[in-house]
Amino acid sequence: MKKRIALMGIYHETNTFIDMPTTLDDFQDNFWLVGDQIQAEYAGAHHEISGVIEVITAADDMELVPVFYTMATPGGMIDKRAYEAILTELWRHLDQCGPIDGCVVVPHGAGVAEGYPDMDGHWLTELRRKVGPHIPITGTLDPHANVSPAMAEATDALVAYASNPHIDQRIAGLKAAQLMVRILRGEINPLQKLVQLPLAISIEQQYTSQEPCRSLIASMNQWAGEKGFVSASLLLGFPYADVAEMGSGFILVADAQNLDKATDDLQEVAHRLSDYVLDRRASFNGEKTSIKQVYETLPGLAKPVLLLDMGDNVGGGGPGNSTILIEYLENKSFTNVFTCLADPNAVNVAFSYSPGDRFPITLNTAQGNWSTEVILRQLSDGLFKEDKPKHGGFVNYNMGKTAIVETLIGNTLMLTSRRTPPYSLGQLTTFGLAPASFNGIIAKGVNAPIAAYASVCPTIVQVDTPGVTQADMTLFAYHHRRKPMYPFEDVNHSDDAGNRSEIS
DSSP states (O other), X not given: OOEEEEEEEEEOOBOTTOSSOBOHHHHHTTEEEETHHHHHHHTTSSSHHHHHHHHHHHOTTEEEEEEEEEEOOSBSOBOHHHHHHHHHHHHXXXXXXXXXXXXXXXXXXXXXXXXXXXXXXXXXXHHHHHXXXXXXXXXXXXTTOOOOHHHHHHOSEEEEOSOSSOOOHHHHHHHHHHHHHHHHTTSOOEEEEEEEXXXXXXXXXXXXXXXXXXXXXXXXXXXXXHHTOSEEEEEOOOTTOOSTTOXXXXXXXXXXXXXXXXXXXXXXXXXXXXXXXXXXXXXXXXOOOOHHHHHHHGGGSOSSEEEEEGGGOGGGTOOSOOOHHHHHHHHTTOOSEEEXXXXXXXXXXXXXXXXXXXXXXXXXXXXXXXXXXXXXXXXXXXXXXXXXXXXXXXXXXXOOSEEEEEETTSOEEEEESSOOOSOOTHHHHTTTOXXXXXXXXXXXXXXXXXXXXXXXXXXXXXXXOOSTTOSOGGGSOOSSSOSSOBTTSOOOOXXXXXXXXXXX
């Protein structure tokens, strides 16, 4: 008889410094998938769910049981009633599935709900309680997860994406599913260890193809390989969450056929990794480059320049409506720049005109209003697709009603009804815009847009802009984070790695 493997997930990256809550509508308007709808959306795509589907459906002795998956665009704390309604839906569909032999879960790892600060730890613990201690649970994580001991204790093996930008989500899904298959076939007995560092890697230092993360990942993989671990993941962490588990770390998974050896090996590698990071802690903090500093270098940079608006990072919960960068460039008469702004009211105004019309418009931003005159170039439904693996693994995008306008000095503003992260060149090319033709492209992100824009932007600059995702985490008021934690405080640099990290 085939082993029945349930697939489920609640996925949200929560920025607790945003006042506006994430509601049930935010989930239902994004991804709210039940049963076979999950396969219909993700089969053959680039998402971690795609990898899970691929492995389980290809195994003759396994049966995939898709249960429930929901996701909302990163934003503020999830409303308590919304989270509890989601849980009710998840458990209802799980109960209808009948007996299962294993669970593959798809949390983000940085979810926070009102009353449930460790949201992912909560629902995974509840899942463990429901299925019992002997049903294996494996799953995937976004490396921006703030992983708690509860999350690690409730699961057998968690695998984070290895890249930022996240272009290997499908691969992470393959690994999590392959681990499940091997567990159910009796080939491995996983033992998982969480390492919570007293350090949070600064957001702009989290680009995994460059230092300092590149060498850290290489060392982690080398040491894990020497010990024969079945998985090793770097947790970059998500600094915009005021919770106890905020920070960077690792998840290591050994095969505990020999329990004593696996335990010792995990502890040894955990200490090595802790020492490695803390000995180089200054390199993980990074330097912040102001708008003025960036502007002074623009004339000599190869065009188009990708200007990463770190303070309004949609992928970190930013509203996607900050005009700080484009206003600065307009005031300096720097022209032929593209930016995308989420402003449904401005879109409605634009839709009352016809292409070619010139009209005044006021854009509402977190920093105040910006009024300017524009010429309407195009109106559209805002739908586009991405057929290559880019950050997020999405295929179908919906920006809602969209207007493309041009300022009087020649900068292009794409005004959208829905916040849309800049993860695909299709956001421009679908609507007849040529990315390589611009002098500058403002993308509201930190590292994620690089996967989409690096092929057309010879110069990439991270700009230290203000906002709810500003790069300097020490400017936020935390009340629940662990202490000491670098860069807020220096950390004990003793020879005892056990005093320098929390190794669970």
